[in-house]
Amino acid sequence: MVTLYKQARNLDYQTSDCEVLTNKVADRIFHLNIESCNQYNASSNLSSGLNATFSDLRRQLLHDEKHFATAESSSHEEMVFTNVQCRNYLSTEDCVNCFDAAKFELENCSFAGNGAWVIYDGCFLRYEDTFFYEQTTLPGTDAN
CATH class of the missing domain: 3.30.430.20 (Gnk2 domain, C-X8-C-X2-C motif)
Known part of the structure:
Protein backbone atom coordinates (compact mmCIF):
# COMPACT_ATOMS: atom_id res chain seq x y z
CA MET A 1 0.00 0.00 0.00
CA VAL A 2 3.01 2.27 0.45
CA THR A 3 3.48 2.36 -3.33
CA LEU A 4 -0.11 3.49 -3.88
CA TYR A 5 0.26 6.13 -1.19
CA LYS A 6 3.41 7.50 -2.83
CA GLN A 7 1.74 7.58 -6.24
CA ALA A 8 -1.21 9.47 -4.81
CA ARG A 9 1.10 11.97 -3.06
CA ASN A 10 2.84 12.66 -6.37
CA LEU A 11 -0.54 13.66 -7.80
CA ASP A 12 -0.83 16.44 -5.19
CA TYR A 13 -3.70 14.86 -3.29
CA GLN A 14 -4.17 15.88 0.31
CA THR A 15 -3.06 13.31 2.89
CA SER A 16 -6.64 12.40 3.77
CA ASP A 17 -7.39 11.82 0.07
CA CYS A 18 -4.37 9.52 -0.14
CA GLU A 19 -5.53 7.48 2.80
CA VAL A 20 -9.01 7.11 1.33
CA LEU A 21 -7.58 6.13 -2.07
CA THR A 22 -5.20 3.63 -0.47
CA ASN A 23 -7.95 2.08 1.65
CA LYS A 24 -10.30 1.74 -1.34
CA VAL A 25 -7.60 0.03 -3.42
CA ALA A 26 -6.60 -2.18 -0.48
CA ASP A 27 -10.22 -3.22 0.03
CA ARG A 28 -10.40 -4.17 -3.65
CA ILE A 29 -7.13 -6.14 -3.71
CA PHE A 30 -7.94 -8.07 -0.56
CA HIS A 31 -11.61 -8.76 -1.26
CA LEU A 32 -12.01 -12.52 -0.75
Whole structure:
Protein backbone atom coordinates (compact mmCIF):
# COMPACT_ATOMS: atom_id res chain seq x y z
CA MET A 1 0.00 0.00 0.00
CA VAL A 2 3.01 2.27 0.45
CA THR A 3 3.48 2.36 -3.33
CA LEU A 4 -0.11 3.49 -3.88
CA TYR A 5 0.26 6.13 -1.19
CA LYS A 6 3.41 7.50 -2.83
CA GLN A 7 1.74 7.58 -6.24
CA ALA A 8 -1.21 9.47 -4.81
CA ARG A 9 1.10 11.97 -3.06
CA ASN A 10 2.84 12.66 -6.37
CA LEU A 11 -0.54 13.66 -7.80
CA ASP A 12 -0.83 16.44 -5.19
CA TYR A 13 -3.70 14.86 -3.29
CA GLN A 14 -4.17 15.88 0.31
CA THR A 15 -3.06 13.31 2.89
CA SER A 16 -6.64 12.40 3.77
CA ASP A 17 -7.39 11.82 0.07
CA CYS A 18 -4.37 9.52 -0.14
CA GLU A 19 -5.53 7.48 2.80
CA VAL A 20 -9.01 7.11 1.33
CA LEU A 21 -7.58 6.13 -2.07
CA THR A 22 -5.20 3.63 -0.47
CA ASN A 23 -7.95 2.08 1.65
CA LYS A 24 -10.30 1.74 -1.34
CA VAL A 25 -7.60 0.03 -3.42
CA ALA A 26 -6.60 -2.18 -0.48
CA ASP A 27 -10.22 -3.22 0.03
CA ARG A 28 -10.40 -4.17 -3.65
CA ILE A 29 -7.13 -6.14 -3.71
CA PHE A 30 -7.94 -8.07 -0.56
CA HIS A 31 -11.61 -8.76 -1.26
CA LEU A 32 -12.01 -12.52 -0.75
CA ASN A 33 -14.03 -13.88 -3.65
CA ILE A 34 -13.99 -17.60 -2.90
CA GLU A 35 -12.16 -20.22 -0.89
CA SER A 36 -12.30 -24.00 -1.07
CA CYS A 37 -10.85 -26.61 1.27
CA ASN A 38 -10.92 -30.35 0.73
CA GLN A 39 -12.48 -32.31 3.59
CA TYR A 40 -9.48 -34.48 4.33
CA ASN A 41 -6.96 -34.18 7.15
CA ALA A 42 -3.49 -33.37 5.88
CA SER A 43 -0.55 -35.42 7.11
CA SER A 44 2.38 -33.78 8.85
CA ASN A 45 4.53 -34.57 5.78
CA LEU A 46 2.15 -32.62 3.56
CA SER A 47 2.10 -29.74 6.03
CA SER A 48 5.90 -29.48 6.19
CA GLY A 49 6.15 -29.69 2.40
CA LEU A 50 3.48 -27.02 2.11
CA ASN A 51 5.41 -24.67 4.39
CA ALA A 52 8.52 -25.14 2.23
CA THR A 53 6.64 -24.40 -1.00
CA PHE A 54 4.93 -21.33 0.48
CA SER A 55 8.37 -19.98 1.45
CA ASP A 56 9.62 -20.63 -2.09
CA LEU A 57 6.60 -18.89 -3.65
CA ARG A 58 7.08 -15.83 -1.44
CA ARG A 59 10.78 -15.69 -2.31
CA GLN A 60 9.97 -15.78 -6.04
CA LEU A 61 7.40 -13.00 -5.72
CA LEU A 62 9.59 -10.80 -3.55
CA HIS A 63 13.13 -11.31 -4.83
CA ASP A 64 12.49 -12.31 -8.45
CA GLU A 65 9.66 -9.75 -8.71
CA LYS A 66 7.37 -12.26 -10.41
CA HIS A 67 3.58 -12.11 -10.57
CA PHE A 68 3.24 -15.86 -11.21
CA ALA A 69 5.11 -18.64 -9.46
CA THR A 70 4.93 -22.38 -8.91
CA ALA A 71 6.71 -24.53 -6.36
CA GLU A 72 6.64 -28.17 -5.44
CA SER A 73 8.14 -30.17 -2.63
CA SER A 74 9.35 -33.70 -3.17
CA SER A 75 11.69 -33.95 -0.21
CA HIS A 76 8.95 -35.43 1.93
CA GLU A 77 6.95 -38.63 1.61
CA GLU A 78 4.00 -36.74 0.15
CA MET A 79 4.27 -34.43 -2.86
CA VAL A 80 2.76 -30.97 -2.69
CA PHE A 81 2.24 -28.59 -5.62
CA THR A 82 1.51 -24.88 -5.20
CA ASN A 83 1.00 -21.86 -7.38
CA VAL A 84 0.24 -18.19 -6.94
CA GLN A 85 -0.66 -15.49 -9.44
CA CYS A 86 -1.11 -11.77 -8.90
CA ARG A 87 -2.66 -9.24 -11.21
CA ASN A 88 0.02 -7.63 -13.38
CA TYR A 89 -0.77 -4.09 -12.25
CA LEU A 90 0.08 -4.84 -8.60
CA SER A 91 3.39 -3.67 -7.25
CA THR A 92 5.73 -6.32 -5.89
CA GLU A 93 4.85 -5.23 -2.36
CA ASP A 94 1.10 -5.46 -2.99
CA CYS A 95 1.51 -8.85 -4.70
CA VAL A 96 3.44 -10.23 -1.72
CA ASN A 97 0.87 -8.76 0.69
CA CYS A 98 -1.95 -10.41 -1.26
CA PHE A 99 -0.05 -13.72 -1.21
CA ASP A 100 0.45 -13.39 2.55
CA ALA A 101 -3.29 -12.81 3.05
CA ALA A 102 -4.17 -15.81 0.87
CA LYS A 103 -1.62 -17.98 2.68
CA PHE A 104 -3.14 -16.94 6.00
CA GLU A 105 -6.60 -17.98 4.74
CA LEU A 106 -5.29 -21.38 3.64
CA GLU A 107 -3.43 -21.95 6.90
CA ASN A 108 -6.64 -21.27 8.79
CA CYS A 109 -8.85 -23.28 6.46
CA SER A 110 -11.32 -25.23 8.54
CA PHE A 111 -10.37 -28.57 6.97
CA ALA A 112 -6.67 -27.99 6.10
CA GLY A 113 -6.78 -30.95 3.75
CA ASN A 114 -4.94 -32.33 0.76
CA GLY A 115 -5.77 -29.28 -1.33
CA ALA A 116 -7.28 -25.83 -1.15
CA TRP A 117 -7.44 -22.54 -3.01
CA VAL A 118 -8.23 -18.91 -2.29
CA ILE A 119 -9.17 -16.27 -4.84
CA TYR A 120 -8.84 -12.58 -4.02
CA ASP A 121 -9.39 -9.74 -6.47
CA GLY A 122 -5.63 -9.17 -6.51
CA CYS A 123 -4.31 -12.74 -6.49
CA PHE A 124 -5.03 -16.42 -6.11
CA LEU A 125 -3.19 -19.19 -4.31
CA ARG A 126 -3.69 -22.94 -4.68
CA TYR A 127 -2.12 -26.13 -3.36
CA GLU A 128 -2.82 -29.81 -3.99
CA ASP A 129 -1.17 -33.12 -3.25
CA THR A 130 -1.50 -34.01 -6.95
CA PHE A 131 -0.08 -32.30 -10.04
CA PHE A 132 -2.60 -29.73 -11.29
CA TYR A 133 -0.59 -27.20 -13.31
CA GLU A 134 -2.05 -28.30 -16.65
CA GLN A 135 -5.61 -28.44 -15.33
CA THR A 136 -7.82 -25.78 -16.91
CA THR A 137 -10.98 -26.31 -14.88
CA LEU A 138 -11.80 -27.68 -11.48
CA PRO A 139 -13.90 -30.85 -11.25
CA GLY A 140 -17.55 -29.91 -11.57
CA THR A 141 -16.84 -26.61 -13.33
CA ASP A 142 -16.33 -27.84 -16.88
CA ALA A 143 -18.71 -26.80 -19.64
CA ASN A 144 -20.18 -30.30 -20.11
